[in-house]
Amino acid sequence: MQEAMAHSTKNFKVTEFACKCGRFECLHYGIKQELINAVQKLRDLAGVAIFVNSGYRCPWWNEKVGGEKNSMHVKGLAADIWCEELTPEELKKFAEEIPEFANGGIGIYNWGIHVDVRGRRARWDRRTKRK
Ligand SMILES: [Zn+2]
Ligand SMILES: [Zn+2]
Secondary structure, three states: OOOOOOOOOOOOOHHHHOOOOOOOOOOOOOOOHHHHHHHHHHHHHHOOOOEEEEOOOOHHHHHHOOOOOOOOOOOOOEEEEEOOOOOHHHHHHHHOOOHHHHOOEEEEOOOOEEEEOOOOOEEEEOOOOOO
16 A cells, blocks of 8 residues: 655645655655654744754665664654754754654754654764753
């Protein structure tokens, strides 16, 4: 059974979450609707623009960019996001308020945060500098 392709929300286009490998044979739009919806909820709560660095990654691209083998990006359940107006710490605080992320994965980096809707709690801090 083929799942319906995810659709855009008020502030996010599905293309923003597409795989960036550029290969013809790539599925491109493997992102799951539940992830986009949760990012939209975060956008509504934060009230500021949120940028998507990485959403769905095909296994080939995931390996290329050094992603973990069982990456939630490959499952279409994750996004790496950042904000001009908020620090990663502040963005993470908002993400903790969204049930899908509170009960999912949140990783903090220098550039922003990783969020995913894996359905169980996971937290990590990969910042190499603190201000
Ligand atoms: Zn790809
Ligand atoms: Zn990520």
